[in-house]
Amino acid sequence: MGVTPVNGGRGRGRIVIGENDPSLTRYAGLAVTGELARRLRLVELIDAELSVERRARPVKVRRRGVSPGQLVVSIAESQLVGGEFFSDLEEVRADQAGAGLRTVGATPSAPAALQRSKDFRRVHCQRVERACARVGEHLDRALGREREEPVTIDLDATGIEVFGRRKQGAARNRQGQMSYAPHVAFWAQRGRALTSELVGGNREKLSGTECARIATRALSLLPAGHGPAIFRIDSAYYQLELLARLRREGSPFTVSVPRSQAMWKALAEIPEDAWQDAIDMPGAQVAETTYRPQGWKHEPLRLIVRRVPFTAAEIAKRNGSRRLKTIHPEQLELALDGKLASVFGYSFILTDIHWQPTVWIEHFHRHRAQIEERLKESKLGQALRHLPSGDEHANRVWLTAALLALNLTAFCCDLCPAAGASGKAPDNAPLRRAAKTLRNLMFTIPARIVRTGRRLILRPPAGYRHGDVLKTTLDAIYALGP
Template sequence: MFSTHKEQVIRSYKGEIAGRVHAAHWAQAGVVLAADLLDGRSDGRTHAPDQIDRAVEAVRAAGATGRILFQGDSGYYAGRVAERIVAGGGLFRLGVPRGKALWRAVGAVHEDDWIDAVDYPGAQVALLNYAPADWPDGTRVVARRVLYDAEQLSANPRSRRSRTVGKDQLALVLDGIEDTAYAYSFFATNEDLDLDEEIAQAEWEFRRRTKVEELFRDTAHGAGLSHLPSGSHAVNSMWMWGALLAYNLSAWLQMLAPIGTARRRIATVRRLLIARAARLVTTARRHRLRFAPAARELIATTLARIRAAVVLDA
């Protein structure tokens, strides 16, 4: 008898049955280091310390040295997460949920202390005189603000932009009393940020962490992670790892294939290097695949680099 029940998944607000992947992604290498398949009710902060340990172990096994910088959104905002990172000798940048203490700290920033953000016209950043309680010593919070006109803000409680504006300021704009309002974002870090250039650079790098979202889009559309096929959590976890392995293989292949410096999607790599037509020919009792001229040089170069890498590794 067929059942629609699946272990450790829930229905989203859209009514779709869904699981939730929590992954540690190595930004420089562009590969996944550790992952867990959870449901929407599970708190990522509970699983994060163990995942941090696995990610560090994987990075060290790959030969990486130096301090490791962890970046995450506000879903991983917890003192115990920061403590685990610091215990391993790492640095952190973790998104901070907006709260009353933060709004007070923002209000205390002098106008002259706001500096222009990097690659974000109209945005400004500042270091707050605030640190969350019970976090590691040396924790500091960086704020970013962006000015929006009234017509750019919505009264819809699900509006992502409007949620970044203080409630009192948003009410003044929606009531027509004010014409503009600042939207704010925050992150906590244990880095030594003393110069304006260091603050702006750290905020720019933290903002760019959202590129990791391309990982999930790519695995969803290119490797089948948009669908969990089984009622078994174990089977769905294997499906998740199959999709993430496809992502990693795509990243490794792109390190060797001469297809440009920009990261290509799995579908593009498949089209350029994998799903290529060829004829099986036999000459001198040897079987060979003969590719079309357009693909022959690219595939030959890639295979040569793979063989060289295997020899070096051996």
């Protein structure tokens, strides 16, 4: 005869919510960016840059509360842990236990952050970009990177749909959506945003003067003595004034050229035996000719053409796809009518790089997709999927903070053993980890804070699988020195 448990017929009883534990933090992993920002003097450099700006009124005069640099960094920290609105700063602000771990312990309230963001002007955001560039230079120097390494700068834009008629500066894009269009220049090798410009959604294509201004600003943010800087440019930036400015600056370029009658005419000049297989793109072929854009006062430029075959069946499946626009309109019509079994889609790349073979240039320019990945990461991984304020100046600060958060994750990946950029990761590890992955690895882990002597100990919960990654990353930060 078995023994009957005394409480065998009962459940586990009611769940009772106890008192908050003041030693527990929701965001223990912000210690990583906190320690990194302190060693690189991020807040101090932002405030120093803002203090010398004379083209606009100071963001803040009184010393009470957080400084302008602390404001921008606190918004970025909120975005790092998943914040999507100004109101999400309250979640970080409420984490008093983790205040000493963060870069900005005294996180401002949401209303205060929004109100102060409205006092920023475009030139102030550009000062933040300059400070971030100085921080990146400091990190590269600490990691022993060669300053003379070649630099690739990617220019591209993205659309951010917003809602409401009171969104200052927003406009309807080609699809009729109310939106903004941030234009961003990225340093490809580092995965960092250099500079940005926020305009209405109806200006996804900027004037030549505006394009040249962004390119010049991006070049000015590179470290002194940097290696040759090559620009990879989207077709929306195909402007003669931009190309002329890059020539004056001594920066070579590759630029996607819109398909036009001039391009189809140039294509007809390429003999069939000139085509050769592309690198790492099965079925694709490349060839080249020369082309001089109207108004270009220098030598004829190299026009690299890539062609990709499409069967009639593939075309039928892709009906409405953007890739069908790469096919010559007459050829596409014949294929749709069943009069051709296959046709080619063409892409055109204009360049002044004369020392590299055709296939290298096409392969190099194709990797412009890296900026699309970084822009996607800023929207899906960080908080750039929308711009939350009705005030254009506050939205520009939000954009600046989102790109700062993106750069902070790039800095972390330079040190984190789970990312290939650190040089310590397994061979199959991605170069940089996505924001969601970094949150799971580090940023959003809870931990109990134990203070003993001069040490501060973080005790993550049982089952946390990435303790070695967190410890090694912090050790790498401490190795940078004070």
